[in-house]
Amino acid sequence: MDIQQLNKFLNDTMGYLVYQERIMNWLVEFCGFSMAESDTVRRGMSKKESTEKFLPEIRRRFIETMKVRYREDDEEKIIGILEPFEMFSKLLVDIEEKTSVNSRQLDILIRLNFFSEFGENNELLENRNAFFTGKDAY
Numbered sequence: 001m002d003i004q005q006l007n008k009f010l011n012d013t014m015g016y017l018v019y020q021e022r023i024m025n026w027l028v029e030f031c032g033f034s035m036a037e038s039d040t041v042r043r044g045m046s047k048k049e050s051t052e053k054f055l056p057e058i059r060r061r062f063i064e065t066m067k068v069r070y071r072e073d074d075e076e077k078i079i080g081i082l083e084p085f086e087m088f089s090k091l092l093v094d095i096e097e098k099t100s101v102n103s104r105q106l107d108i109l110i111r112l113n114f115f116s117e118f119g120e121n122n123e124l125l126e127n128r129n130a131f132f133t134g135k136d137a138y
Helices: 004-009 020-031 035-046 048-070 076-082 083-098 103-111 121-137
Strands: none
Touching: 004 020, 004 083, 004 121, 020 035, 020 048, 035 048, 083 121, 103 121
């Protein structure tokens, strides 16, 4: 399943939906919500106790949108496309906090396909760059 559009959308935030406007855009683009519906979800999510009630509908509509867009019927495969983003992001945090590997060494490991289970080298390099750029910004 080609998920370049999803990769591009999630790349800036290392695979996470962080900002409210990004959540709204993701709901519209990948879950088939209207802007008004996404704003309702955004307002509901700002009340911590209301978040859980939206998740089943978001999941259902994400799966339905991906089935249509990618002609994929396997729901587990569709949900599974999000896992590498999260896993690689957590790995980068662990590498940064618990090792002495620098960004150049990490580039070499990525180019040698050491992390191939997390995605294509170009995507991983973009994610690594975004991670270190974002880290330096704070």
